[in-house]
Amino acid sequence: xxxxxxxxxxxHEYRVGLTxxxxxxxxxxxxxxxxxxxxxxxxGLMDEDYERAGAVLVxxxxxxxxxxxxxxxxxxxxxxxxxxxxxxxxxxxxxxLAPDPAQADALLASGCTAVAYETVTDGRGGLPLLSxxxxxxxxxxxxxxxxxxxxxxxxxxxxxxxxxxVAAADVVILGGGVVGTNAARMAMGMExxxxxxxxSLRRLGELDNQFGPxxxxxxxxxDAVEKYVLAADLVVGxxxxxxxxxxxxxxxxxxxxxxxxxxxxxxxxxxxxxxxTSRATTHAEPTYxxxxxxxxxxxxxxxxxxxxxxxxxxxxxxxxALALANxxxxxxxxxDPNLAAGLNVHDGxxxxxxxxxxxxxxxxxxxxxxxx
Numbered sequence: 614x615x616x617x618x619x620x621x622x623x624x625h626e627y628r629v630g631l632t633x634x635x636x637x638x639x640x641x642x643x644x645x646x647x648x649x650x651x652x653x654x655x656x657g658l659m660d661e662d663y664e665r666a667g668a669v670l671v672x673x674x675x676x677x678x679x680x681x682x683x684x685x686x687x688x689x690x691x692x693x694x695x696x697x698x699x700x701x702x703x704x705x706x707x708x709x710l711a712p713d714p715a716q717a718d719a720l721l722a723s724g725c726t727a728v729a730y731e732t733v734t735d736g737r738g739g740l741p742l743l744s745x746x747x748x749x750x751x752x753x754x755x756x757x758x759x760x761x762x763x764x765x766x767x768x769x770x771x772x773x774x775x776x777x778x779v780a781a782a783d784v785v786i787l788g789g790g791v792v793g794t795n796a797a798r799m800a801m802g803m804e805x806x807x808x809x810x811x812x813s814l815r816r817l818g819e820l821d822n823q824f825g826p827x828x829x830x831x832x833x834x835x836d837a838v839e840k841y842v843l844a845a846d847l848v849v850g851x852x853x854x855x856x857x858x859x860x861x862x863x864x865x866x867x868x869x870x871x872x873x874x875x876x877x878x879x880x881x882x883x884x885x886x887x888x889x890t891s892r893a894t895t896h897a898e899p900t901y902x903x904x905x906x907x908x909x910x911x912x913x914x915x916x917x918x919x920x921x922x923x924x925x926x927x928x929x930x931x932x933x934a935l936a937l938a939n940x941x942x943x944x945x946x947x948x949d950p951n952l953a954a955g956l957n958v959h960d961g962x963x964x965x966x967x968x969x970x971x972x973x974x975x976x977x978x979x980x981x982x983x984x985x
Contacts (some may be wrong), residue, residue, distance in 0.1 A: 614938040615645045617681025619674040620652040623688045625896035627919035629653040630685035630706065632927045633666040635934070640667035644938050647671050647680055656920040678702075685934055687926065688913055692719050700724030700960065703942055705934060707731055707746075708957055711858040711971035712885030717963065726942060726959045730930065731883075732856045732967075733955035740855060742933065742955075744791050745925035747880075749915040751795030751851065754878045755784070755803065757909050758847040761876040761900060767907045769874030771846055774804030781805050785841045787833070787862055787887060788851035789816045792880050794823075796849045801827055808841055838862055843870055850879040850887040856957075856967035859884040865903075873905035882910045946983055953979040 616639060618630045629652045631639070636646045646668045650660055660670055671677055678684060678697035686706035690698070692715065698704060701724070708729035710717045720727050730742035740747075755773070762768035762782065775781035784800040786793045789811035800807045801824065810833040811817050817830040831837050842848050842863055852859055859881035868877070868890050881887040882894075890903040893912040900909050915922035933952055936945040946953035956979040957965040969976030 614941075615647065615680060615682045616934070616938060617671075617677035617684045618646065618648045618652055618668075619677040619684065619686060619694070620649045621687055622674070622691055622694070623895075623913060623916075626688055626913050626916045627655040628687040628916055628923045628926065629656070629658060630687055631934070632923060633658060633662040633668075635927045635931045636663055636668045637666040638931060639935065639938060642935060642939060645669070647677055649674055649677050653923070656923060658923070683934075683937060685930075687923075688916075689713065689716055690720070692716070695719035695723055698723035698725040702726070703937065704728065705730075705930075705937060707883075709883040710957060710963075710965075710968045711856060712883075714972055717958075717968070717972055717974075720958045721961050721963070724960055727957050728937070728942065728952075728955040729856075729957040729965070730926075730955065732957060732965055733933065734855075734951040736951065740853075742926075742929050743853075745929050746915045746922060747791035748795050749918060749922050749925060750880045751792040751849075752799045753914050753917065754792070754796045754849045754851070754880050755799035755805075755847075757899070757911075757914070758784070758849065758876050758878045759803065761878070761907045761909055762847060762874070766900065767874065767902055768876055769846060769872065773800065773847070782846040783844060784808070784847045784849070785810065785845040786849045786851055787838065787842075788853065788881075789813065789820050789830075790851065790853060792851035792853070793849070794820065796851060796880075797824065797828055800847075805847075808845075810837060810841060833862075839867055842867055845871070845875060847876045847878065850877065850881045850891075852881050852887045853884065854967065856965050856971075857884070858971040859887045861887060861889045863888040863890075865889045868906050869904045871904070871906050874907065876907045876909065879908065879910045880914065882912050886910060943983060946979065953983060956982065 683703040704727040764770040784805045808829040963976035
């Protein structure tokens with residue numbers, strides 16, 4: 614198979630779909646890889662590294678999309694990239710279609726087959742291709758939140774861990790999954806007072822056993838969410854419904870009632886965000902204020918640490934990229950139903966039920982597609 618890697622074009626996005634090491638693995642399996650020039654230069658993955666790994670360099674994204682049978686990216690294709698996709702072409706990347714009808718329409722119009730990292734599952738009910746970026750985003754959420762609490766960023770002027778004789782900040786994390794766990798780890802390491810809210814008693818028990826009495830775990834009723842959010846200095850939104858739009862757990866009225874200079878970091882923003890006042894931002898302009906509450910809603914948060922993120926992502930995606938290339942997407946998905954869960958778009962149809970529901974569209978299931 615001929616596999617193509619374009620340079621990412623989202624604002625301040627420096628990750629790359631394949632590292633030179635991943636290219637070498639694909640080439641050793643008999644596949645050909647083309648990479649757009651300077652695709653990884655910003656993070657120290659030089660063109661000559663790709664050439665040594667066996668890739669052929671091409672001048673621009675159009676050349677990648679024109680030639681490749683499978684396009685491997687990181688972020689969702691921008692509309693100009695969707696216009697370069699064609700029927701029968703395979704796209705393997707993050708999509709996050711639920712809050713993005715424009716992208717969904719463009720992918721449907723292209724006729725391509727699109728496999729989304731974020732809905733591929735594993736045998737334990739996890740999301741193995743979302744997990745590494747969730748780890749990064751969870752840890753970064755505390756870094757970003759701590760920075761936003763500084764006066765010059767519009768925050769309350771609080772040091773997350775306090776100092777001797779001065780109380781630490783109260784950090785509230787909505788969701789105890791991969792993002793929430795990593796956020797809690799970082800916040801506790803910085804000596805903040807940390808509370809995690811989740812609707813799974815099993816997950817709360819696991820967190821309690823993992824972190825002990827220094828972490829406060831609370832069952833997430835609407836009353837509990839309101840109580841802890843209003844008392845927080847920093848709130849991290851870390852909820853996820855795979856493929857679907859994130860639930861709005863924090864209302865506009867709750868934001869208005871928070872203390873001025875408090876901070877909201879919405880890691881769920883890729884799926885529409887879990888605060889009613891959230892709107893996607895970029896690394897160029899990461900924050901804004903609503904009712905004097907600072908909002909950090911960067912939709913590609915791991916892109917700020919693009920080198921770490923690229924290697925972490927490739928560790929997870931490479932086996933699936935190899936399966937798709939070695940067997941073709943239909944046979945690879947018949948062999949692995951967890952990979953089939955990643956099928957979001959095929960030949961003008963939405964093929965992920967949570968995405969179809971979120972967009973209010975009709976669609977097919979992957980099983981229906983694969984049975985034809």
